[in-house]
Each structure stands twice: as C-alpha cells, then as structure tokens.
Amino acid sequence: MVRLTAACAAVLLALSACSDSGSGSDASSSDAAGGPSGTVTVFAAASLEETFTALGEDFEEAHPGTEVEFSFGGSDSLAAGITGGAPADVFASASPATMEIVTEADRAAGEPTVFVRNQLQIATLPGNPHDIASLRDLADDELQVVLCDAEVPCGAAAQRVLDAAGIELTPVSYEQDVKSALTKVELREADAALVYRTDVNAAGDAVHGVAFPESAEAVNDYPIVELQDAPNADAARAFIDLVTTSAEGQRVLTDAGFLAP
Missing domain, CATH: 3.40.190.10 (Periplasmic binding protein-like II)
Known part of the structure; x- marks a missing residue:
C-alpha cells in the first residue's frame, strides 16, 4: 500500500509538472504539498x-x-x-x-x-569537594576557575554578575564557548566554571551545579x-x-x- 501510494503520488507530480512547466518552484525549499x-x-x-x-x-x-x-x-x-x-x-x-x-x-x-x-550557574566537580556555596567563594586563590571569554555571551554575563557583586577573579583560562568552559570541569582540569544552568543540567552527574542569587543580574x-x-x-x-x-x-x-x- 505504501509503495502504491508513493507511485500514485509520483504520477500526480509528473502530471502537475507537465501542466505547469513554467512554475519554476524550488524543490529544495518546499515539497509538492x-x-x-x-x-x-x-x-x-x-x-x-x-x-x-x-x-x-x-x-x-x-x-x-x-x-x-x-x-x-x-x-x-x-x-x-x-x-x-x-x-x-x-x-x-x-x-x-x-x-x-x-x-x-x-x-x-x-x-x-x-x-x-538563560541564567548562569556555578559548575563544580562532582560532589562539590571544595564546598563552593556562593559566587564569592570563587575568589579563593586556591581554586582553579574557568570563565568564558568576555566576547562570548556567557563570558559577558559572567563579567556583569562579578562586577555587580564587586568580585575580582583571575581565571586559569578563558574559553571560546560555554561547552569548552564546562568541559574543563568535566575533565577535572578546573575546579569550577561559570556556565549556563542548561549546560549544568545537560552534563548530568559529570558536574555539580550551584545556583547563586547574583545570576539574576545577567539573564541572557x-x-x-x-x-x-x-x-x-x-x-x-x-x-x-x-x-x-x-x-x-x-x-x-x-x-x-x-x-x-
């Protein structure tokens, strides 16, 4: 039945093409229907x-x-x-x-x-071994923190919340997109990263998410x-x-x- 239907449709399409050869329709953008x-x-x-x-x-x-x-x-x-x-x-x-x-x-x-x-969260190592509970905790010199580059939306949002909170960070690296920042934590190459809550959710058990109220200052x-x-x-x-x-x-x-x- 499926093959028969397809065959009939092909015949109808051919007849339509014969009767309207000058239509010039673009098959790459719309089908016969x-x-x-x-x-x-x-x-x-x-x-x-x-x-x-x-x-x-x-x-x-x-x-x-x-x-x-x-x-x-x-x-x-x-x-x-x-x-x-x-x-x-x-x-x-x-x-x-x-x-x-x-x-x-x-x-x-x-x-x-x-x-x-979208809103920022702190992504930490699984189990949050450094007990990161707030944005200010990221200023600890013993922590390796990753941020997105300021030219990237997640980096611009991170800078806005840090400025609003009066916090200065010296990250170990600036990444070109949010997935790269998150990967640093997933691979245990960093202790924490400022990323989107959606990326924390998508990572599952590979990271631990910490919400912080200052994120409301930079919702993208x-x-x-x-x-x-x-x-x-x-x-x-x-x-x-x-x-x-x-x-x-x-x-x-x-x-x-x-x-x-």
Whole structure:
C-alpha cells in the first residue's frame, strides 16, 4: 500500500509538472504539498546543542524529506561567519548583542524573536569537594576557575554578575564557548566554571551545579532569525516556528532549564 501510494503520488507530480512547466518552484525549499523540504542550515549558540539537536530530529520527522544541519559554537564566532558570507538559513544567538552583529550587517531577513532566556550557574566537580556555596567563594586563590571569554555571551554575563557583586577573579583560562568552559570541569582540569544552568543540567552527574542569587543580574535573552538570502527560506521559517511558537519546541527548551521569554 505504501509503495502504491508513493507511485500514485509520483504520477500526480509528473502530471502537475507537465501542466505547469513554467512554475519554476524550488524543490529544495518546499515539497509538492507546500511543506518544507531539503536541507536547512542552522547556526546556533553552543548552549543550544542538546535542545536543538532534539528539535532537529522532531523537525525531520514532522517534515519527511528535510534534513537539519547544525553549526554550534560561540555566538560571536558564528555571527562573524555569517557576516563573512557563510551560507546558512537560521541564526540562534545566546544574546541580543551578538545578534546585532548580524542585523547591523543587513544579514537578517526580519526582526529577531526572543524565544528563551538563560541564567548562569556555578559548575563544580562532582560532589562539590571544595564546598563552593556562593559566587564569592570563587575568589579563593586556591581554586582553579574557568570563565568564558568576555566576547562570548556567557563570558559577558559572567563579567556583569562579578562586577555587580564587586568580585575580582583571575581565571586559569578563558574559553571560546560555554561547552569548552564546562568541559574543563568535566575533565577535572578546573575546579569550577561559570556556565549556563542548561549546560549544568545537560552534563548530568559529570558536574555539580550551584545556583547563586547574583545570576539574576545577567539573564541572557536568546533571539532567533531567518537569514537574508537563506538557501532554504521555507524550511528556515518552519524551523523557527517550531522553536518559537510550538508547544513541543517550548516544552523541550523549558525541560532543559531554559526560561520562558
């Protein structure tokens, strides 16, 4: 029955092509029924890796014939790639500041939409052997602490909370994205790192999370936008709809620890 249905659909498609040979429709962006098809390329902040990977699988299942390709990394590096001409359909950033790099370069096809927010936590070694209980504890000279680089949204947020609390840190390293900072703790190359609560959740038993009230001073908005001259605009808009307006998209994100916009 499936093979017969597919064969009938193929005949109907062929007849349609004969009767409307001048339509010029792009098969890479929409299928015969008007839904998205082909490959959609999404540049997304590293902290979105787990949730967007899951949503990408949901998207492919809901839209047969589509494939979602992701490039995850520091939002500033991704923005630089986009403004430098890297082909992509969607950009999801971990801060409005890095999104502005793209919008000010006229690479956004419309107004970005904030779809979630994120908050910092302290990631420590499993079991929290150094008994880190507050942000101020990170100033202990005997602790090896890792921060994201200030150009990266998680680093900018960390600097805001440290400045607000009047705390000065000398980290053992500055990392180019939040996953790299977290990995230092997971590999026991650092005692603690300031990362997002979602990354602590995703790491499971590999780290221990410590919430701190000062994190409320630097909650990051996450905007998403379709890119100008997107190779697959139909699929780009459909993926953005999944993330921003669908109940399933918001459920996956909030279950991971993201805050509603």
